[in-house]
Amino acid sequence: MLSEVFYSECLFCKQKISFTDLICEVCFNNFERITFSCHKCGYPLESDYIICRNCFQARFYEKIMVSYWYNYEMRTLLKYYKFHYGFKNLKxxxxxxxxxxxxxxxxxxxxxPVYISRRLVRLIQPAYYLSKIISKKFGIPYKTLLKRVRFTEYQWKLKRNLRIKNIKGAFECMDDVKGLKILLVDDIITTGATINECARILKKSGAKRVDIFCLSKGMFL
Known part of the structure; x- marks a missing residue:
């Protein structure tokens, strides 16, 4: 009886679901997992190539792990949390x-990290929650190491050759990382310019190794 009064709607199909849920089972299964990845660094690929283009360019991370493609469902979910103040069911x-x-x-x-002005707009920071989940799940200590020191244009608005210039010098390392193995976390990767710049700063500050985890990768790049 209470379920008829207190219910929610699926974020995607609007089907009635439990009040504590956000997405129905059918729509959850539409999140598309990564199938192919670079044999050298793990960068997600749309087909079974052996090595990605990043391995032929300067990169400062050793390995990257990405779970899903940034399809309609993932894009809608992340925008819900970032821009619609979605506090519901962060689980x-x-x-x-x-x-x-x-x-x-x-x-x-x-x-x-996110620049301070964008933190004021985005009350939910997916990269922060993902990092906390990984910390708890695998027993890895969590710590904020990087600070965004200047405002940058959204990467997705720029062509590939401008993204490296846009993000260069945008981060600082705030702690001693000498000799450490670090897992850097973000919610979406586009060309990889942002994570590569973050990894560069960490390595420059003395980190022994930097690996990446991103929840999703855009299929359009």
Whole structure:
């Protein structure tokens, strides 16, 4: 009886679901997992190539792990949390990471930071919650290592050759990372310019190794 009065609607199909849920089972299964990845660094690929283009360019991370493609469902979910003040059922991120396997022993897990003006607009920071989940799930200490020191244009608005210039010098390392193995976390990767710049700063500050985890990768790039 109470379920007829207190219910919610699926974020996608608007079907009636439990008040505590955000997405129905059918729509949850529409999140598309990554199938192919670079044999060298793990960068997600749309087909079974052996090595990605990033491995032929300067990169400062050793390995990257990405779980899903940034399809309609993922885009809608992340925008719901970032721009619509979606506090409901943050445990959806735990479910999305349920199949994640991390075998390396990292000293710290840390998120890609957001500039202060955007933190005021986005009350929910997916990279922060993803980092916290990974920390708890795998017993890796969480710490905020990077600070965004200047405002940058949204990367997705820029062409690939402008993204590196846009993000260069936008981060600072706030702590001692000498000799540490670090797992850097973000919610979406486009060309990889942002995570590569973050990894560069961490390596420049003395980190022994930087690996990446991103929840999703855009299919349009």
């Amino acid at each position: 959806i991120f735990e479910r999305l990471l349920s199949g994640l396997c991390i075998e390396d022993n990292y000293h710290i897990v840390t998120p890609v």
